[in-house]
Amino acid sequence: MGSAACSPLPLPSCLLHGDWKISNVGTAADGRTVLIDWAYVGEGPACHELTWYLALNRQKLPEGHSKEQVTDDFRVALERHGVDTERWWLPQLELCLLGALVQFGWEKALGSDAELRWWCQRAVQGAGWL
Numbered sequence: 625m626g627s628a629a630c631s632p633l634p635l636p637s638c639l640l641h642g643d644w645k646i647s648n649v650g651t652a653a654d655g656r657t658v659l660i661d662w663a664y665v666g667e668g669p670a671c672h673e674l675t676w677y678l679a680l681n682r683q684k685l686p687e688g689h690s691k692e693q694v695t696d697d698f699r700v701a702l703e704r705h706g707v708d709t710e711r712w713w714l715p716q717l718e719l720c721l722l723g724a725l726v727q728f729g730w731e732k733a734l735g736s737d738a739e740l741r742w743w744c745q746r747a748v749q750g751a752g753w754l
Contacts, residue, residue, distance in 0.1 A: 635716045640668045644677040646684045670707075671716045674698045675724035679731075682739065691742070715753050722750025 641648070642664025650658040678691050685694055695717065699709055725732065725747040732740045 635669060635712050635719075637667050638670050640664070640666050640670075640673055642666060642673075642676075644673050645680040669716045669720055670702065671713075671720035672723065674717070675720040676727075679724045679728040679743075718746065718750040719753050720750070721746035 641659050641662060643661055644659075648659055648661045650660065652658050674695060678685075678694060682691070685691070689697070699713060702709055721743070725743045729743070732743050
């Protein structure tokens with residue numbers, strides 16, 4: 625039996641850039657966002673891009689924006705572009721936050737206690753979906 629049969633609901637996937645860090649993001653002359661370094665391109669959950677961004681760019685979030693605000697902004701942007709997030713948002717977000725800690729826990733463990741605590745709390749929530 626595949627893992628999809630065990631999922632409580634289908635979680636959508638999309639094309640992923642795979643490495644949303646500030647050094648791979650720019651702005652074109654017309655204001656559009658430009659992404660370079662497509663080494664990790666693939667298919668996966670949209671929230672993977674968000675959680676990767678949060679993990680790698682915590683020091684460079686827009687002024688006055690918490691990780692929660694960036695997360696809310698991401699969801700609002702998806703919905704503004706016609707993506708209905710109602711049914712899948714919470715499980716996908718929480719599972720992707722867990723996955724980000726699995727990938728970047730070593731880096732979080734070397735940083736501040738508050739940062740590690742934030743990620744560990746989200747990982748516990750994500751583990752609830754397993």
